[in-house]
Structures are given as structure tokens and as C-alpha cells.
Amino acid sequence: MADTVLVLNAGSSSLKFSLYREDKEGVFTLNFRGLLEGIGSNPYLKSVDISGKVLIEKKWDDPGFASADARDALLGETIEWISHQVGNDRIIAVGHRVVHGGLKYSSPVIVNNDILHHLDSLTPFVPLHQPASLPPIRVMMEKLPNVPQIACFDTAFHATMPDKAKRFALPREYDDLGVRRYGFHGLSYEYIVHHLQQTKSPLATGKVVVAHLGNGASLSAIKDGKCVETTMSFTPLDGLVMGTRTGHIDASIVLYMLQEQKLTPKEIETVLWKKSGLLGVSGVSNDMRDIQREVETKGKNAISAQQALNLFAYRLITEIGRMCAALEGVDGLIFTAGIGEHDAQLRSEVCSSLSWLGIEIDEQANKAHQELISTSNSKVIVQVIPTNEEAMMLKHILKLAKN
Ligand code: ADP
Numbered sequence: 001m002a003d004t005v006l007v008l009n010a011g012s013s014s015l016k017f018s019l020y021r022e023d024k025e026g027v028f029t030l031n032f033r034g035l036l037e038g039i040g041s042n043p044y045l046k047s048v049d050i051s052g053k054v055l056i057e058k059k060w061d062d063p064g065f066a067s068a069d070a071r072d073a074l075l076g077e078t079i080e081w082i083s084h085q086v087g088n089d090r091i092i093a094v095g096h097r098v099v100h101g102g103l104k105y106s107s108p109v110i111v112n113n114d115i116l117h118h119l120d121s122l123t124p125f126v127p128l129h130q131p132a133s134l135p136p137i138r139v140m141m142e143k144l145p146n147v148p149q150i151a152c153f154d155t156a157f158h159a160t161m162p163d164k165a166k167r168f169a170l171p172r173e174y175d176d177l178g179v180r181r182y183g184f185h186g187l188s189y190e191y192i193v194h195h196l197q198q199t200k201s202p203l204a205t206g207k208v209v210v211a212h213l214g215n216g217a218s219l220s221a222i223k224d225g226k227c228v229e230t231t232m233s234f235t236p237l238d239g240l241v242m243g244t245r246t247g248h249i250d251a252s253i254v255l256y257m258l259q260e261q262k263l264t265p266k267e268i269e270t271v272l273w274k275k276s277g278l279l280g281v282s283g284v285s286n287d288m289r290d291i292q293r294e295v296e297t298k299g300k301n302a303i304s305a306q307q308a309l310n311l312f313a314y315r316l317i318t319e320i321g322r323m324c325a326a327l328e329g330v331d332g333l334i335f336t337a338g339i340g341e342h343d344a345q346l347r348s349e350v351c352s353s354l355s356w357l358g359i360e361i362d363e364q365a366n367k368a369h370q371e372l373i374s375t376s377n378s379k380v381i382v383q384v385i386p387t388n389e390e391a392m393m394l395k396h397i398l399k400l401a402k403n
Helices: 068-086 113-121 130-143 156-160 172-176 186-198 252-259 265-274 277-282 288-296 302-327 337-342 344-353 363-367 389-402
Strands: 003-010 015-022 028-037 044-049 054-059 090-098 149-153 207-213 217-223 226-230 332-336 381-384
Touching: 003 028, 003 130, 003 389, 015 068, 028 054, 028 068, 044 068, 068 090, 068 130, 090 130, 090 389, 113 130, 130 149, 149 389, 156 186, 156 226, 186 207, 186 217, 186 332, 186 389, 207 302, 207 337, 217 302, 226 302, 252 265, 277 288, 277 302, 288 302, 302 344, 332 337, 337 344, 344 363, 344 381
Parallel strands: 003 090, 090 149, 207 332, 332 381
Antiparallel strands: 003 015, 015 028, 028 044, 044 054, 207 217, 217 226
16 A cells, blocks of 8 residues: 555646656655546546556547536546545545635645635636636545645746736736736746756756746746746736737737727637637647748748747747846746747747857757757856656645645
8 A cells, every 4th residue: 555646737628637656765656647638528538557558548428518517527537536546545635736826825735615715716817727726626625535635836936026026007906906917837937946956057046037838838037946027927828929829918909809899808818818829820820830830831821820930939039038137137048848848940049049148059959959058158058958847746745745
């Protein structure tokens, strides 16, 4: 009988899960992982162990799964399967990735009913994200009442930002309502800092800009391991150009859509979050690889695809400049997440535009996606570090569970 920890990451229609089991050396290693997707439409559950052996593959075709009760039943069924799979081992804690911790939670917390209620009250801030995180916590609290449910927040890492970086220039009452710059992707940034500390990198105590470039994209300016500025703000819509999100735009555009185009709030939400970014500008896809292929093969949308790539890179470069200004200098630039880890061409373009900062990269090392891609002459260390948000969650969960 061994101790295990379950790590959950819920999206609007999916639930990713990973089970870690303590080995003889006391280290928690991955035992199996899985995905429940299509919640609310055609649910599909699949789980594999570390050797890749399929443990379960199941489809449901009941259209009734769109209701909240049916969703909870589906989550309950998945959790029961996981518990069955755990067998005689003991689940000592369950960790949940939660988008928003609000002003109150700047570190992971064991959830009780009051905390769950508070997290629910933050839903108006991030209506597309927060509601997804909460049903799995609720269902878990019912199914495994004696097991601590630990919430790990995407906002927490940015709590160290100074007041001037957190405020909007709105009338004070908005700030009192919690309308402020929070920042997201915190578990990813925290992992990068952890990695720098573990590898005894001089950047662990330096001025670093980290570029988390995935479907969602953001930057964080980090000094001595602490966040001083970031590009996402009140919601994960702000900042850089993303797969389907606008990034920063003039707020008056929203008024134009509302007053002149007579769009409903829901329609505006869809434009801003789902139809913009790389997808909106390229007219091709939200996926970087599809857009690059369109340019390379000179497809019918090649010009707009190239414009999307140019815009993505330009906004990234200018925002990195802003992060350097907040840091009053820069010692390191780190690329992470899908695009950051794999797109050597973009990294090269960004670094060449930033050569005025003294950045010089080794193109061979960059093409090979090595961890260190700057030359020994470069005034700024440039690294590619694969992110691992789950590892960060596991660390927090074990710390809280064992206390
Ligand atoms: P998410 O934010 O959903 O976790 P990821 O971090 O997996 O996303 O990043 C997804 C993005 O990474 C997509 O735009 C995808 O095209 C891009 N990507 C993955 N591999 C490559 C590659 N080899 N070159 C360019 N972009 C890539």
C-alpha cells in the first residue's frame, strides 16, 4: 500500500488527471494519466499508464450531458474509476488548478466550503475560466470527504507585483471592487524560477523576462525570483497576441462593437476571446504551425498568415521591451510553452530585433532547441526551458498535505 496524489486540471469541457505514486525512495512518480473531454457534448474518457498501455477508453453518446447535474455525474463516474484504479493505495491529497485566487489567495490552499464559495464569487471576473475549476473540487469533496482538496492558483505568482503594476487608472472604487491587474500562467512562471534555483543559475537572483508562448501567451518580468510585472491583467485576455484572443486592445473598441455594431455582450466576448488573435488575423488557424505552413506553401491566405506572424512577433518584441523597462535592465530571457519551446525561427527573429539589448544567440544551439541558446558574448543569457506546471502543483500539494 503506497501513498498517491491526484493532480487535476479542469477546462471548460475537459478534465486532465494524473496520478502520482510514492516509490520506495519516497519520491512521487507518475503512475497513470488521462483525459475526460467533450463534457457537455460527446464525453470521451481515456487513460494510459506510463508504458502507454490503455487503461480505459470509454465514450458516452447521451446529449443530456449538457446539464450541470449530468456533468457532475460524469465527473463522479470518472473519479470512481480513478479510485478503483488506485486500489489498495491511499490518495493522500487531490490538487486542482484554479485560474483565479482573487486578492485573498496568493498561495495554494486546502479548500473548505467557505473557500469554495469565495472562489465561486470570483466567477464574474473570469466567467469563461473560473467555473470550470470548481465542479471537480465540489464532486471530490463529496466523493472523498477525508482527503484534502488543494487549490493551486494561476494568479498567485503575481501577488508580489508592486501596487503601481497592479492598478488600473480607473476611479478608485473599481480597485476596491477587485478590478485590478492580477496576471496568469503563474504556475508556469513559478516552475521556471524553481528550475533556475535547482540548476543554481545566476538568473535565479537576476532580472529575467520569461515568455510563456502557448495558445494563451504572456510575459512575466521577474526579479530575484519574484514577479514585478506581467502582460495579462484583469483576465487572461490582456497583453500579447494569442491563438484566438486579442491581447491588449483599446477598450473603446468594445464600446464601438456595443454601440455602433449593436453586438450583444456575449457576441463581443466571442469576438475577443475566440475569433481574434492568430486565428482572426490570419483567417487560417489558431495554431502557429498551420499558419507557418500556409506561408511556406504560399496558400491562398499566405499574405494574411504572414501578417499574423508579423503581428505576433512585433507585439512580443515590444512587450519584452516593456518588461525590461519595469525591471530596469535584463540579465536573462527565457522561452517556454508550445511556441516558445519549439519555434526556433520566432526565437531567432525576436532575439535579432532585441540585439540592441546586447542579446546574441547561437543559431545552431537555437535550431537544436538546446537549453542555452545565447553565445558567450551575449550580455543577456537566453534559455529555452520546457515548462512543467504539474510538477509545481505536485510540490505544493505534497507540502500542504504533509503538514
Ligand atoms: P496550451 O496553451 O494550450 O497549453 P501549448 O503550450 O501546447 O498550448 O502551445 C500550443 C502552441 O504551440 C500552438 O500554437 C502550436 O502551434 C505551437 N507549437 C507546437 N509545436 C510547434 C512548433 N514545432 N513550431 C511552432 N509552433 C509550435
